[in-house]
Amino acid sequence: MTAIASNRAGVIGRPRLAQRPLVLAAIGFALLAVAMVAGVAAGSVFVPPGDTLAILAHRLLGLDLPATWTAAQETIVFELRLPRVLTAGVVGAGLAVAGATFQGVLRNPLADPYVLGTASGAALGAAVAVIVPVRAVVLEFGLLHGLAFVGALGAVWLVYRLSRVGGHGQMTSLLLTGYAVGSLLAAGLAMAMFLSGTNLRLIFSYLLGGFESASWLRFATALPLVAGASTLILLRARSLNGFLLGEEAAAHLGVDVRRERAILLGLASLATAAAVTVSGLIGFVGLVAPHVVRLAVGPNARLVLPLAAIFGAILMVVADLAARLAGEIPVGVVTAVIGAPFFLALLRQTRAGYEL
Amino acid sequence: MIGVQRLTVAYRGRPALTDVDLHVAAGERVALVGPNGAGKSTLLRAIAGLVEPAAGSIELGGTPLGALDRLAIARRLAVVPQLPQLPFATRVEEVVALGRLPHEHPIRGLRPADRAAIAAAIDRVGVGHLLGRDARELSLGERQLVLLAVAVAQAAPVLALDEPTVHLDLRHQVEVMELLVDLNQRDGTTIVAVLHDVGLAAHFFPRVVVLDRGRLVADGPPAEALDRDRIRDVFGVDPALVRLPAPVQA
Numbered sequence: 001m002t003a004i005a006s007n008r009a010g011v012i013g014r015p016r017l018a019q020r021p022l023v024l025a026a027i028g029f030a031l032l033a034v035a036m037v038a039g040v041a042a043g044s045v046f047v048p049p050g051d052t053l054a055i056l057a058h059r060l061l062g063l064d065l066p067a068t069w070t071a072a073q074e075t076i077v078f079e080l081r082l083p084r085v086l087t088a089g090v091v092g093a094g095l096a097v098a099g100a101t102f103q104g105v106l107r108n109p110l111a112d113p114y115v116l117g118t119a120s121g122a123a124l125g126a127a128v129a130v131i132v133p134v135r136a137v138v139l140e141f142g143l144l145h146g147l148a149f150v151g152a153l154g155a156v157w158l159v160y161r162l163s164r165v166g167g168h169g170q171m172t173s174l175l176l177t178g179y180a181v182g183s184l185l186a187a188g189l190a191m192a193m194f195l196s197g198t199n200l201r202l203i204f205s206y207l208l209g210g211f212e213s214a215s216w217l218r219f220a221t222a223l224p225l226v227a228g229a230s231t232l233i234l235l236r237a238r239s240l241n242g243f244l245l246g247e248e249a250a251a252h253l254g255v256d257v258r259r260e261r262a263i264l265l266g267l268a269s270l271a272t273a274a275a276v277t278v279s280g281l282i283g284f285v286g287l288v289a290p291h292v293v294r295l296a297v298g299p300n301a302r303l304v305l306p307l308a309a310i311f312g313a314i315l316m317v318v319a320d321l322a323a324r325l326a327g328e329i330p331v332g333v334v335t336a337v338i339g340a341p342f343f344l345a346l347l348r349q350t351r352a353g354y355e356l
Numbered sequence: 357m358i359g360v361q362r363l364t365v366a367y368r369g370r371p372a373l374t375d376v377d378l379h380v381a382a383g384e385r386v387a388l389v390g391p392n393g394a395g396k397s398t399l400l401r402a403i404a405g406l407v408e409p410a411a412g413s414i415e416l417g418g419t420p421l422g423a424l425d426r427l428a429i430a431r432r433l434a435v436v437p438q439l440p441q442l443p444f445a446t447r448v449e450e451v452v453a454l455g456r457l458p459h460e461h462p463i464r465g466l467r468p469a470d471r472a473a474i475a476a477a478i479d480r481v482g483v484g485h486l487l488g489r490d491a492r493e494l495s496l497g498e499r500q501l502v503l504l505a506v507a508v509a510q511a512a513p514v515l516a517l518d519e520p521t522v523h524l525d526l527r528h529q530v531e532v533m534e535l536l537v538d539l540n541q542r543d544g545t546t547i548v549a550v551l552h553d554v555g556l557a558a559h560f561f562p563r564v565v566v567l568d569r570g571r572l573v574a575d576g577p578p579a580e581a582l583d584r585d586r587i588r589d590v591f592g593v594d595p596a597l598v599r600l601p602a603p604v605q606a
Binding site for chain 2: 103109235238241244245249251252255257298
């Protein structure tokens with residue numbers, strides 16, 4: 001009897017961490033900092049964490065510390081690994097925010113930039129920009145990001161429109177359409193590789209995904225785009241919450257559905273494009289991060305978006321570190337090993353509570 | 357409160373509503389009845405600004421609907437949502453909290469007044485025993501009550517409902533009707549409800565509007581609007597089969 005009573009109380013009073021989002025955020029930032037220092041310290045040339053921190057303090061804060069490290073170590077830490085780790089963090093955060101937004105607007109727990117073909121669209125756009133013979137740095141980066149954005153936006157628009165016609169359940173229809181459009185875009189990417197000539201390797205790196213070619217310049221172009229798109233999405237958290245009960249209910253709750261859907265899908269495409277432009281195709285982070293966060297704090301977008309950004313950054317930094325330690329294997333392999341079982345578990349779980 | 361004038365709505369050229377006039381004053385309690393396809397839900401959706409009229413005009417609180425944005429409409433009119441498929445695990449209290457979207461701070465979210473309104477709505481609809489549970493695991497009837505709590509938390513001067521009792525057993529049907537009467541009498545909330553059950557309409561609503569094939573064919577107290585001829589003409593059933601209960605004392 002008491003067991004039943006306490007069990008009931010346990011179910012109803014199941015603690016949700018939603019009351020302490022700031023504590024969660026603080027823990028998240030601490031974990032992110034640890035992951036980043038580990039990411040900078042580890043690799044084919046090991047730099048002790050103490051020296052790593054000292055180099056960072058010396059270069060970033062201008063502290064005059066006794067040099068216990070070599071010039072080579074300083075170059076490795078500051079010019080190679082630090083931009084790489086920071087880029088991984090920004091890409092992870094951007095994909096997680098984009099994933100949370102796609103899942104919310106499309107009301108589909110399995111949506112993410114990869115599954116929807118958005119990332120493939122961005123990669124194809126970037127590949128086209130690589131083929132186009134323009135060779136001025138500013139223009140090149142603008143064209144790269146611009147075409148990646150157009151590709152991402154085009155893919156999400158196409159998938160959304162096509163999934164609305166046809167008689168399947170909404171969720172299945174969206175996934176199948178995403179798969180079909182994604183395959184078509186991948187074919188386009190293969191065609192771009194075929195036509196690319198000397199740029200083959202660069203386009204191939206989009207397909208493979210990774211942070212080998214990270215640099216301060218690439219980080220500096222990705223950061224404002226991802227941060228800007230994420231902030232604008234967060235400012236629309238109310239609209240994103242409205243979609244929870246369906247589009248008609250959202251309208252009754254004061255959301256201008258057509259406008260907000262277009263804006264949110266556009267911003268999520270922008271975050272995806274910015275991420276794909278610097279890292280190529282890396283799957284599943286946009287799927288896993290928001291769901292893990294929702295388990296802790298529930299579906300409120302005001303909490304899910306920032307926490308998913310932090311968790312997505314941690315996930316990507318750790319995945320990149322694991323990929324490097326495993327001998328520079330593509331980071332997409334690591335995220336797929338984590339993400340694919342997660343996706344399947346989610347599919348099993350949602351089949352019970354969702355029309356399919 | 358609601359002013360509908362010569363409203364005509366067409367879906368792909370086929371008229372769903374033709375020349376409908378309906379005026380509801382603040383504090384009224386109105387039931388919309390009629391056979392399937394009569395245009396009841398369309399009328400409700402038109403009043404909520406979700407379907408574009410082919411002709412005619414709609415006012416909400418004295419302002420033409422076209423001059424109000426979605427947020428302004430949501431603060432004047434709460435509509436009980438249809439049963440949705442929730443994409444994520446969502447607790448009952450998190451669902452009810454969505455009723456505060458039109459009122460909460462756009463950046464910071466719920467304020468103490470919003471939390472008080474959520475608690476009051478949960479209490480009023482009687483879903484306190486469901487708190488903490490995933491709304492996806494509830495029975496249809498329980499979910500129906502939670503959605504009613506969403507609209508109550510929205511605290512708009514007009515509450516519109518489309519078949520609010522459809523998944524409920526008899527006891528819960530009566531409880532929901534009594535709640536509507538209470539919201540109407542105690543808070544002065546204007547109620548417009550689409551009902552299938554003419555018995556519930558006649559008993560709990562002092563004014564009944566009958567729609568048939570897109571036209572408003574009767575509007576008045578239940579004894580007049582639902583007289584024997586109309587039951588036969590509109591619903592196509594033998595009036596002897598329908599015995600309407602006496603109206604509730606208002």
